[in-house]
Amino acid sequence: MEKIFNETERALRPAKIPIGKSAAEIYQFIRNPKNLKFFVVNLQEVKELKPGIWKWTFNRNGRLKVLQSEIIVDRENELLVWRTISPQKIGDIGAIEIRDDPSGRGSIVTMKLGKYEKNPGKMAGVVSQLMFGGDAKSQSFINLRRLKSYLETGEVPTTYGQPSGREPSEEMERKSS
Amino acid sequence: MKALCWQGKQNIEMKHVRMPIILNPHDAIIKVTTAAICGSDLHLYDGYIPSMQKGDIVGHETMGEVIEIGPEVKKIKVGDKVVIPFDIACGSCEYCKEEKYSLCDNTNPNSALAEAMYDHGGAALFGYSHIYGGYAGGQAEYLRVPFIDTNSLVVPKDIEDEKVLFLSDIFPTGYMAAENLGIKYGDTVGVWGCGPVGLIAIKSAFMMGAKKVFAIDHFVGRLKKAESIGAEIINFDSADGILDEISYLTGGRGPDGCIDAVGLEAHGHTVTAVIDRAKAKMGLATDRPDALRQALQACKKGGTVSIPGVYGGLLDKIPFGSAFAKGLTLRMGQTHTQKYMRLLLNRILAGEVDPSFVISHRIRIEDGPQAYQMFNERKSECIKVVIQLN
Numbered sequence: 001m002e003k004i005f006n007e008t009e010r011a012l013r014p015a016k017i018p019i020g021k022s023a024a025e026i027y028q029f030i031r032n033p034k035n036l037k038f039f040v041v042n043l044q045e046v047k048e049l050k051p052g053i054w055k056w057t058f059n060r061n062g063r064l065k066v067l068q069s070e071i072i073v074d075r076e077n078e079l080l081v082w083r084t085i086s087p088q089k090i091g092d093i094g095a096i097e098i099r100d101d102p103s104g105r106g107s108i109v110t111m112k113l114g115k116y117e118k119n120p121g122k123m124a125g126v127v128s129q130l131m132f133g134g135d136a137k138s139q140s141f142i143n144l145r146r147l148k149s150y151l152e153t154g155e156v157p158t159t160y161g162q163p164s165g166r167e168p169s170e171e172m173e174r175k176s177s
Numbered sequence: 178m179k180a181l182c183w184q185g186k187q188n189i190e191m192k193h194v195r196m197p198i199i200l201n202p203h204d205a206i207i208k209v210t211t212a213a214i215c216g217s218d219l220h221l222y223d224g225y226i227p228s229m230q231k232g233d234i235v236g237h238e239t240m241g242e243v244i245e246i247g248p249e250v251k252k253i254k255v256g257d258k259v260v261i262p263f264d265i266a267c268g269s270c271e272y273c274k275e276e277k278y279s280l281c282d283n284t285n286p287n288s289a290l291a292e293a294m295y296d297h298g299g300a301a302l303f304g305y306s307h308i309y310g311g312y313a314g315g316q317a318e319y320l321r322v323p324f325i326d327t328n329s330l331v332v333p334k335d336i337e338d339e340k341v342l343f344l345s346d347i348f349p350t351g352y353m354a355a356e357n358l359g360i361k362y363g364d365t366v367g368v369w370g371c372g373p374v375g376l377i378a379i380k381s382a383f384m385m386g387a388k389k390v391f392a393i394d395h396f397v398g399r400l401k402k403a404e405s406i407g408a409e410i411i412n413f414d415s416a417d418g419i420l421d422e423i424s425y426l427t428g429g430r431g432p433d434g435c436i437d438a439v440g441l442e443a444h445g446h447t448v449t450a451v452i453d454r455a456k457a458k459m460g461l462a463t464d465r466p467d468a469l470r471q472a473l474q475a476c477k478k479g480g481t482v483s484i485p486g487v488y489g490g491l492l493d494k495i496p497f498g499s500a501f502a503k504g505l506t507l508r509m510g511q512t513h514t515q516k517y518m519r520l521l522l523n524r525i526l527a528g529e530v531d532p533s534f535v536i537s538h539r540i541r542i543e544d545g546p547q548a549y550q551m552f553n554e555r556k557s558e559c560i561k562v563v564i565q566l567n
Contacts, residue, residue, distance in 0.1 A: 020271055105271055142289055149283040153267045153324070154249065155201040157286040157301065162313045162321060163195035165182030166232030 014097075015140035019148045020106040023077045023098045029151060030080060030096055039146035039156060041139065054082070069094075109147065111140040179566075180234045180317035181545040186224035189549045191542060194234065197313060197321035202249035205325035207259060211338035212316050213238035214545075214552055214562040215263075215346060216372045217440070217487050221305065222549050225441060226489055228290065228307040236316025237263035237303040238345040240338055241567070243325070252326045259329040261315065261322055262514035263346040265301040268327030272299075279511035284323060285310040299511065316545060318566055330518040333526075339533040339563060340525055343377070347561075348532045349517035351377025351438070354485035355385055357508035358434030362386035367423060367432035367475055368408070369468040371399035373535040373561045374485055375438035379408045380530060382436075391423060391432065393471075398537075398558050406534070423475045431477035439468035440486025449494055466492045473500045484509035535561040542566055 019026060029035050033046035033054050044059040052071040057064060072093070073081035081095040097110040146156045182192045197206055215238055220226050240260040243253055253259065266278035273281050281300035285291055291298030291308050301323075304314015313321065322328055332341045351374045358366060366382045368375050371394040382390050383406075392403035395414040404410045409426070413419045424431060450467040472482050473496050482505055500507070524530050537560040540548050545564060552559045 018271075020269075138289060141292075145288050149267070152269045153203070153283050155203060157284050157310070157323065158200055159286060159311050159313070161198065161200050163178075163180070163197055164232045164234060164313060165180065165184070165190065165192040165194055166230070167195060 014110045014112040015137055015144050016108055016110045017141075017144040017148050018101055018106060019109050019151055021151050023100060023107045026098050026107055026109060026147075026151065027077045027080070030147075031074075039150045040143050041146070053085075109144060111144050113140055178318040179542050180313075181236060181542065181549075182231075183221060183229050183233045183235050184231050187222055187550070187553070189222065189235070189546045191545050192232075194317075197319050199245060199247045200321065201323060202247045203324045203326065204247040205243050205250055205253055205322050205329075206245040207239075207241040207261065207320050207322060208244050209239055209241040209315055209318055209320055209566050211240055211342050212236050212564045212566065213342055213345075214316070214548060214564070216374065217305075218549070219553050220441060220487060220489070222553055226306045226308075227294075228311075230307065230311075233304070233306070233311070234313040234317050235304040236314035237305055238342060238347070239303065239315025239320055240332075240342050240345060241320065243329075244319075246325065250325055253329055253331070257329075257331050258334050259325075259331055260341055260344045260518065261303070261320065262328055262330075262344075262349075262518060263303055263305075264511055264514050265303065265310065265312065265323055266327050266515055267324050273327070276513055276516040278327075278513045278515040280513075287311060302511070316542070316564060318542070327515060330522060332522060336526075337533075339536060340531055341522065342563065343373070343532040343535070344514075344518045344521055344525075346512070346514065347373045347377050347535070348521050349514045350374050350485050350512040351379075352381040352517055352521060353512050354378045354436050354438060354483045355381035355387075357483040358382070358436070358481045360385040360387050360434060363388045364433040365389045365391070365427055367391045367393065367435040367472065368403075368438055369393045369436065369472055370438035370440075370486065371396065371403040371408075371410075372438065375399075375436070376402055376406065376535050376560075377532060378436050378438055378485070379403055380406055380532075383407055384524075384530070391426065393419065393423075393468075399560060402535070402560060419471060420474055427477070431475050431480065433477055434481045434483065435472035435476045437469045437472045437482065437484045437486045441466065441488050441490075453493070466495065470494070470496055473497075473505065476503065476505055478503045479505070481506040481508060485512065536563050538562045540564055 033048050036046045037043045042058045042060045044057045047055045049055050054069050056067045067084050068086035069082040069084050072083045073079055079097050083093045095112045099108045101108050149156050178196050179191055180194045182190050184190045243255050243257045264279040265284040266273050266281040267283035270282040279300050285298050285301040287307050287310055288298035294308055301310025301312055303312050355378050364387045366387045368378050371392050379390050379392055390408045391411055392408035393411045393413055394400050395412055400410040400412055411422055476482050542564050548562050552562055
């Protein structure tokens, strides 16, 4: 991935994953802001305010956080890089790079979150914390996994909403009512 | 609905919980008619598998009737009688396309946890801890099944549940364990562990052309069962040196292939087995691999050791020098159940095999907690417990 990130940010190692789709299919999917909510954790929606300027709304347990970003690198079927422009003090960037899988089984996708080289700032990984509550590399990995699942199967695996013995039992509920 | 829930080490409770619902478009809901308790459920029961949470519904050997399907389900229909494999596969990733379903990339929502433990995560499993996805299990009146088109086998409505239930796990598991040996006609095979998987592996080895199968255990009831299906039994409690015994019985050569159908909770009286128990009690070891050590040491030069037995952590004092010097092949892993289900159903329908011979107990779900205790404490008489529901 080209030199966009501040190289002193050693913790911001990229996450990589193979996806069984062509680079073109993957690029077309992520280039459409409406698709990002299908795989990015806690992302409620992304709207394009004007070409290249996106408004991201995150919903974490009912708490909404809004960011605005601009696309600073857009190479078709290869690389997409966003830089946050609002709130201005954050200045974090995110990047997705797509390469052909040398084994011929689709593509290798790399995701990285980090600090913009020309705007080092103080808050490393703030975007990650703000949006996901976790470190950048782990969240990149989780989001790539979800992207892979959505593209390969049409859904993201979940157990959210399944029953368990941790909830009040039906019997208890009947008794209490 | 009623469901068996893990409530801590050696504590299973039957609780009343919510019905499952469709969560993803390829899901289905089944009304469970019959389920089973597996030997590997006892690893959960005994607290050996990390990441269990109180209230988790357990169970991964399940069958029933489809009562609801999601909008993207194409093959399965409401009313179908289905057996559900224990591993959950997507059917679309590179591993599923190669029929390596238990290595599926796309069904574990906690794959980051699995990667942290095991370097790479595979398929999720029903009712088998949050490392394996945290999916609610099938020892319950109803079950949500993701990717039902991939994770089900439709069976004839008039066939008894007990004849096909074990297509969910132990029949494909024992069969794959034997297949992994590459058995040639006339081979000799050693099987450690005469639980249900071991018994099925013995049966499968004979089906594949083995002439002689040694069955090693110390639970008398299980050894009798192994003997009844043609194995030559060795009780390691009374054998004078298990490795010497096997060497003698194979003319000094060793078996052509060995199957470790015991896994991480091996019993035994060797020095290493005693050390294993002591270390496990002190929290210094995660697994007790004495059966594996014996299989590696007993196997002939150039042979294969097949490991269907579940292991979870880091193993100690494995005779890897012996394995290397003898040029052994090791094959292991969770079963690619979906690959074998139809093949083995056809064998059942043709009357070649009836896996229900392993059943020793039949219970209602209300008796589940006591059954777990019994299964854990009385392995000689208790081989396989089936739960009859609905």
